[in-house]
Amino acid sequence: MSxxxxxAAAAALTGxxxxxxxxxxxxxxxxxxxxxxxxxxxxxxxMAAGFLTITNKxxxxxxxxxxxxxxxxQVTMHSTMGGEMREHSSFAIPAHGRLVFRSGGNHLxxxxxxxRPRQGQTVELKLTFAKSGPLTVEMPVKxxxxxxxxxx
Numbered sequence: 388m389s390x391x392x393x394x395a396a397a398a399a400l401t402g403x404x405x406x407x408x409x410x411x412x413x414x415x416x417x418x419x420x421x422x423x424x425x426x427x428x429x430x431x432x433x434m435a436a437g438f439l440t441i442t443n444k445x446x447x448x449x450x451x452x453x454x455x456x457x458x459x460x461q462v463t464m465h466s467t468m469g470g471e472m473r474e475h476s477s478f479a480i481p482a483h484g485r486l487v488f489r490s491g492g493n494h495l496x497x498x499x500x501x502x503r504p505r506q507g508q509t510v511e512l513k514l515t516f517a518k519s520g521p522l523t524v525e526m527p528v529k530x531x532x533x534x535x536x537x538x539x
Contacts, residue, residue: 417449424525428529440488458510464476509525
């Protein structure tokens with residue numbers, strides 16, 4: 388084999404290995420994590436709100452399809468735009484992006500509370516996704532007037 392042919396074959400093999408490395412790097416699926424979760428101490432005996440951020444470091448989008456908690460009869464997902472609240476059955480989490488639940492925007496509603504959570508306690512919730520496995524989150528209960536500095 389001539390030197391140019393050997394160099395061409397080596398370049399082709401190197402290119403194939405680089406492409407294989409990219410596809411097998413683990414970024415081809417969703418990589419989800421949760422941060423900044425909290426529940427303001429509810430002022431109502433039967434309803435509370437919850438806030439958190441879901442970060443997707445992976446290369447594939449996913450979808451939050453449901454939230455559940457033993458603390459409530461049901462947990463629903465809502466958005467607020469222009470002062471209007473709307474319930475959603477799912478929320479998209481973009482690849483390399485975030486889904487933010489914050490006061491005045493997307494938020495969780497804990498309905499039919501089984502007990503009234505108090506500041507200093509935690510509420511456990513389970514997040515279910517379309518593609519990824521479920522995540523369990525310990526959500527701390529903060530004061531009713533709590534506003535985090537992270538923008539929630």
